[in-house]
Amino acid sequence: MDFGLTEQEEILRHSAREFLEAECPTSLVRQAEESGEGHARELWRKIAGLGWLGISLPEQFGGTGGSLTDQTVLFEEIGRALTPGPLLTSSVLAAQIVLIAGNDDQKTALIPGVISGEVILTLARGDRLETASRDGGLTLSGDSLFVPYAGLATNIICATRPAIRAWPDTTLVLVDPKAAGVTMTSMESIANYPQFLVDFDDVPLPDDSVLGQTAEGMQALDLAVRRATVAQCAETLGRAQKVLEMVVEYAGHRVAFGRPIGTFQAVQHRCADLRVAVDGGRMLTYQAAWKLDQGLTADDEVSMAKAQAGMLSRLATEAGHSIFAGISFTVEHDMQLYSARAKISEANLGDTEYHLDRLAAQMGS
Amino acid sequence: MDFNFTLQQEKFREELREFLTAEVPVEKQEIFGLLTEEQYQFGREINLKLAERKWLAVGWPEEHGGGGKGPIEQGILAEDMGYWRVPKSGSIGLGIVGPAIMVFGTQDQKDQYLPAIAKGEVEYCQGFSEPNVGSDLGSLELRAERDGDEYVLNGSKMFTSYAYHANYMYLLARTDPQAQKHRGISLFIADLKTSGISLTPLPYINGEMAAQTIFDNVRLPLSCLIGEENRGWYHAMTTLDYERSGLWRYANVRRVFDDFVEFCNGSSPDGGQPLAEHPLVRHQLAQRRLGMETWKLLCWNVAWMQSSGAVPNSEASVAFLYGSEERLRFAEMAMEVLGPYATLRNGSPMAPLLGNIEGIHREAMHLHGAGTTEIHRNIIAQRGLGMPR
Numbered sequence: 146m147d148f149g150l151t152e153q154e155e156i157l158r159h160s161a162r163e164f165l166e167a168e169c170p171t172s173l174v175r176q177a178e179e180s181g182e183g184h185a186r187e188l189w190r191k192i193a194g195l196g197w198l199g200i201s202l203p204e205q206f207g208g209t210g211g212s213l214t215d216q217t218v219l220f221e222e223i224g225r226a227l228t229p230g231p232l233l234t235s236s237v238l239a240a241q242i243v244l245i246a247g248n249d250d251q252k253t254a255l256i257p258g259v260i261s262g263e264v265i266l267t268l269a270r271g272d273r274l275e276t277a278s279r280d281g282g283l284t285l286s287g288d289s290l291f292v293p294y295a296g297l298a299t300n301i302i303c304a305t306r307p308a309i310r311a312w313p314d315t316t317l318v319l320v321d322p323k324a325a326g327v328t329m330t331s332m333e334s335i336a337n338y339p340q341f342l343v344d345f346d347d348v349p350l351p352d353d354s355v356l357g358q359t360a361e362g363m364q365a366l367d368l369a370v371r372r373a374t375v376a377q378c379a380e381t382l383g384r385a386q387k388v389l390e391m392v393v394e395y396a397g398h399r400v401a402f403g404r405p406i407g408t409f410q411a412v413q414h415r416c417a418d419l420r421v422a423v424d425g426g427r428m429l430t431y432q433a434a435w436k437l438d439q440g441l442t443a444d445d446e447v448s449m450a451k452a453q454a455g456m457l458s459r460l461a462t463e464a465g466h467s468i469f470a471g472i473s474f475t476v477e478h479d480m481q482l483y484s485a486r487a488k489i490s491e492a493n494l495g496d497t498e499y500h501l502d503r504l505a506a507q508m509g510s
Numbered sequence: 511m512d513f514n515f516t517l518q519q520e521k522f523r524e525e526l527r528e529f530l531t532a533e534v535p536v537e538k539q540e541i542f543g544l545l546t547e548e549q550y551q552f553g554r555e556i557n558l559k560l561a562e563r564k565w566l567a568v569g570w571p572e573e574h575g576g577g578g579k580g581p582i583e584q585g586i587l588a589e590d591m592g593y594w595r596v597p598k599s600g601s602i603g604l605g606i607v608g609p610a611i612m613v614f615g616t617q618d619q620k621d622q623y624l625p626a627i628a629k630g631e632v633e634y635c636q637g638f639s640e641p642n643v644g645s646d647l648g649s650l651e652l653r654a655e656r657d658g659d660e661y662v663l664n665g666s667k668m669f670t671s672y673a674y675h676a677n678y679m680y681l682l683a684r685t686d687p688q689a690q691k692h693r694g695i696s697l698f699i700a701d702l703k704t705s706g707i708s709l710t711p712l713p714y715i716n717g718e719m720a721a722q723t724i725f726d727n728v729r730l731p732l733s734c735l736i737g738e739e740n741r742g743w744y745h746a747m748t749t750l751d752y753e754r755s756g757l758w759r760y761a762n763v764r765r766v767f768d769d770f771v772e773f774c775n776g777s778s779p780d781g782g783q784p785l786a787e788h789p790l791v792r793h794q795l796a797q798r799r800l801g802m803e804t805w806k807l808l809c810w811n812v813a814w815m816q817s818s819g820a821v822p823n824s825e826a827s828v829a830f831l832y833g834s835e836e837r838l839r840f841a842e843m844a845m846e847v848l849g850p851y852a853t854l855r856n857g858s859p860m861a862p863l864l865g866n867i868e869g870i871h872r873e874a875m876h877l878h879g880a881g882t883t884e885i886h887r888n889i890i891a892q893r894g895l896g897m898p899r
């Protein structure tokens with residue numbers, strides 16, 4: 146039993162924090178938000194240069210081949226700095242689908258590009274996406290909601306409903322967002338988070354579009370989603386930890402009634418409660434990462450981590466706005482950047498209720 | 511990161527479980543809110559058998575009668591003993607007094623006290639709180655005055671758990687009333703048979719019989735002082751951080767939670783649909799499953815820190831605070847789910863789970879031991895987060 150980080154992981158944490166403090170100030174986060182793209186191209190290029198986009202992708206494609214624990218350490222820092230860009234969507238969620246389901250040609254065509262940052266992948270899901278055979282080939286039709294970073298994507302992976310008899314399994318297909326029949330509309334989200342409604346109008350798919358076998362994509366999708374969910378928990382954790390540090394620091398020098406507000410127990414206890422939740426979140430998140438690294442399914446552990454992350458987010462938001470009070474209600478103050486992103490993360494990859502439901506199903510009830 | 515035990519630790523756990531399966535039949539297991547004398551004595555017997563195998567103080571050094579292993583093994587023992595609901599005894603000696611003597615005791619004191627604790631032969635109680643002193647423990651009033659080769663103690667201690675079974679009390683007394691309050695306190699071990707010590711019964715709502723302990727001109731030899739005179743506060747606070755994993759308490763509750771889930775999956779007290787088929791119940795069970803897992807990990811975090819040579823401080827408060835509140839959340843949830851059946855006590859033929867839920871609800875009112883939840887929040891904020899006092 147060892148709940149500490151290795152020396153290498155500590156170095157990763159330290160260097161990631163140093164880099165992001167210098168290169169990803171909240172002014173840049175605001176710029177990315179105002180641009181509507183949710184992306185900072187110069188930062189993206191530097192991040193790719195550091196190898197972060199390949200942190201848990203295999204060395205044969207140019208990745209680092211690190212563990213999910215490494216990835217968790219990194220995503221804590223990414224969350225802490227409110228780092229914009231499709232790190233989680235492209236380099237974890239979608240890249241893992243290609244890695245797990247794709248054939249060698251598909252992997253070779255896409256993974257090195259994901260790692261260098263030139264390829265940006267996203268995932269479109271939904272009951273209304275259907276693939277059908279026509280003239281010896283497949284066509285895709287239907288639409289998908291909440292597709293992150295579709296506007297930047299070079300390839301969209303669609304998890305589609307196959308022929309009716311194979312339901313509920315899924316066929317994973319690669320789609321060129323520029324293909325005729327693909328249209329996308331921004332969904333206008335919190336903090337300009339780039340989520341899209343993507344419509345596919347009888348899009349003919351090239352022969353090598355299917356990742357894995359037709360109607361056998363669910364397993365790969367599940368596994369990739371699990372890994373991405375852990376990264377999402379880590380991001381939430383890093384953000385909550387940062388909010389905790391911010392409020393403790395502020396309460397130490399903000400004076401009211403002749404003393405720093407941090408001396409009041411009402412304020413201290415709010416901070417203590419957030420610390421308890423942060424500690425719990427850290428244990429649950431790293432446990433889930435570690436179990437997946439061991440090759441275990443970790444269904445319960447992932448769901449527990451994500452369900453807790455939602456609650457942690459809410460607690461951090463409440464503590465932040467309550468202790469910073471009036472000033473945090475202004476757009477100028479950074480607290481709103483944290484609370485807006487907390488809500489996006491909470492909804493992404495299943496919220497607290499969704500994961501509690503999954504957990505309940507595992508409890509035999 | 512590694513969430514696994516070593517192979518040797520796994521083997522220890524397996525052997526321990528074989529032992530517990532053989533020695534602790536279900537009908538001997540403790541029921542929350544119902545601690546009988548017979549059950550307490552059964553717990554003592556189990557401790558003696560564990561001690562024969564060098565398992566009782568498995569984490570202690572061998573020179574003091576321990577098993578020579580570490581905090582992880584001690585945690586495994588605590589978790590399994592808690593889960594098997596073995597009536598608890600000896601815990602203050604093993605968890606608090608022993609470690610304090612190892613650090614601050616003289617060789618004579620080590621020889622006198624430690625092997626007996628490791629063998630499960632003695633019971634200790636703790637004398638910290640007083641009628642007028644709880645959270646502000648540094649203001650304690652029980653006086654110990656030096657008189658030649660002896661200390662003379664006058665005053666009283668409150669909430670003395672295990673008083674009627676204990677051989678010794680581990681206590682704090684004021685030795686210098688002139689000094690600043692934390693600097694005038696010393697740590698003692700008092701033999702409860704010493705003349706002048708008397709007990710007034712103080713029944714607890716969880717079925718336990720505690721006491722108020724009165725000291726009337728109690729004369730203790732100088733050899734009863736542990737560590738330095740007037741440094742007792744600091745000695746006691748340091749050693750309180752040793753055995754703080756709380757795994758026993760967690761596992762004790764976890765067992766009832768697991769039983770409760772099984773109950774809800776298969777039945778309803780009124781013979782209707784299984785409770786777990788109700789969406790609201792399912793949801794609450796899942797929430798508490800998450801709570802239990804978090805509690806477990808926070809406890810193991812403390813044990814791991816100890817095993818790595820660190821002294822957990824605010825981390826122990828995090829685990830303890832979380833545990834106190836999670837236990838209450840579970841108790842409230844289970845009471846709500848069972849409806850009026852939850853009010854039936856052990857002994858009622860219609861009481862679900864032998865009345866354990868009703869019992870655990872009373873046990874969950876214990877929100878003060880080892881510091882109130884507010885005190886733990888203060889510790890986390892001030893020591894853990896460095897917030898100003």
